[in-house]
Amino acid sequence: MALERRRKKQKQKAEDVVILDHVSKAYSTGAPALDNVSLRVKKGEFVFIVGDSGSGKSTLIKLLLKELNPTSGTIIVNGQDLGRLRRRKIPKFRRGLGIVFQDFRLLKDRNVYENVAFAQRVIQAPIRDMRKAVPAVLSLVGLAGKYKAKPRELSGGEQQRVALARALVNHPSLILADEPTGNLDPKNTKEIMKLLEDINDRGATIIMVTHNREVVNEMKKRVITMKKGVIVSDEKEGEYLDD
């Protein structure tokens, strides 16, 4: 009985891509950014994290990237206890994540192909693998024809698709998207969300921080609402809550 319970627990742990256990984060000035937050995200889930400015969403993403360390509590991402992760192991850990930002963060002086290939160069992928993987992911995001274009020659939606392609090219199991539609018009927002949904359908776990009420309400996915560093609601097929 005890063995069965332990197996069940282990299986559940393996299914959890992200575990936050009583995590708090306080900056040197002001109130805590995160206050005793616990949550689990299962493999293959699509999770929205919503909340006002200062609710702790961005701090949460930074903690998951190990850009910040928590003041207390345990964070496990992709089976890796971030509290025990040494500084020199951070690059390898981040390679298992796909990261998308609101401001795209593309290398401005390199073309679309080079921006996506850069993620492959970082993991020292062989050139011949790169030549297959980059065009494949560019056609997945619908930019195969623009591989030579520089970021400034692309629209906001196209730039975000390049960023998405870069996040996907190494086949990460977890994608962290911080306001990916924040700088996009409704049409491009729709396209990016469609892409993220497709990627999720292929098995990737997605955690997306957003302010966009329509997107959240339309997708009918898990919604975690934060306020002043605390999770105030966690709904399976939730909606963007009003204050």
Next chain:
Amino acid sequence: MISTLFYTTKQGIVNIFKNKWFSLASVATISACLFLFGVFYTIILNFQNIVKTAEEGVSITVFFDEGTTEERMAEIKELIAKRAEVRQIDFISADEAWESFKDEYLGEYQDGFTENPLADSANFEIYLNDVSMQGALVTYLESVPNIRQVNRSEVTANTLSGFNLLISYISAGIIVILLAVSVFLISNTVTIGISVRKEEIGIMKYIGATDFFVRAPFVIEGMIIGALGAAIPLTAIYILYAKVVEFLGERFSVLTGIMTFLPIEVVFENLLPISIGIGVGIGFFGSFTTVRRHLKV
């Protein structure tokens, strides 16, 4: 690994052209500093050479008691030659001394002498390793039996050794100041150049690039800029040196006997590796440490 090395080297070179204004500013700063350093180094080296040549001409002359045998003179020579201060010791026999005197002072009147009036003037001419040691050696020589007289040039020796010391202190001071200014200016230029690319470094780190992968192109870029910054002043000094030496030779021909300039090859023996070392070293450490500040993402 090889493709990574190739990629980072290529990126380093590409960065130089991409940030051409920053590259130009860095090369110009390093060039200016190393040019000044090279000019001072060349002047100092030549000064020291002039002083050293003058020093080498300074000698002590030792005369013997009347009737000192040649065997005894040989013994004394052996004793003196063992001294640390002595670079060279020449024996001038009485006949040689008389021949030299005749040629120098008597000219056509020398035929009137049938005997050597300087019969007891056999002597040693002693050349020193360092003129500042003259006093100690003279004291020793005066204590050796059978030595009648020791002639020395005290004024010249003191002046030269003092002058040489002064030049060494001034040159060390100037070189230290120049190096400090170079390091400050260059690291400032590199800092500005890299701060502009802070965002790029951040993106690389988020994607999972190692510190080495982020740093390598910057370091290669810094080293190439440093090497260029050293090559330009070295070329300039190489060309200018010959012209300046030629000009001084023509303009101040009176001083040709005193001023003996070193060949450029001798000057470059140390200047070349030092300048390249400083240029590449500053490029390496400047970019290495400046990038480190932005790696903590």
